[in-house]
Amino acid sequence: MFAQSGDARIYRILVRDLVLKCLIGIHAHELLAPQRVRINVEMAVLEQAGPLSDDIANVVSYEDVIEGIKRMLAEGHINLVETLAENIAALCLVDPRVRSVRIRAEKLDVYAEAASVGIEIERRRE
DSSP: OOOTTTTTTTTEEEEEEEEEOOOBBGGGGGGTTEEEEEEEEEEEEEEOOOOOOOOOSSSSHHHHHHHHHHHHTTTBBBBOOHHHHHHHHHHHTTTTTEEEEEEEEEESSSOSSOOOEEEEEEEEOO
């Protein structure tokens, strides 16, 4: 994943093991109470030409991504982890510097026998 094109310089933004509560699921008991989800985000970002100048405006901010995910979860119930992953990918790809994104979304408390259940997707800018 995340091949470089030509002389373009790519760096990665990582959000690892972000655990948040959200209303997610299709079963009756999942409509009643929030449950924990673990979210991982990996973005391949096109580095800007010239110096970074140690300025946050010159990079994609992981803080913005995390705050965007929190706002998304606060909007209300989501039926599927697939929908959650797609929405997070779309959020990341809003920034034109993001070339591709990999999202893993996992529900943590579904089965006592499993650490998690979920999905991983990869999306690229077209």
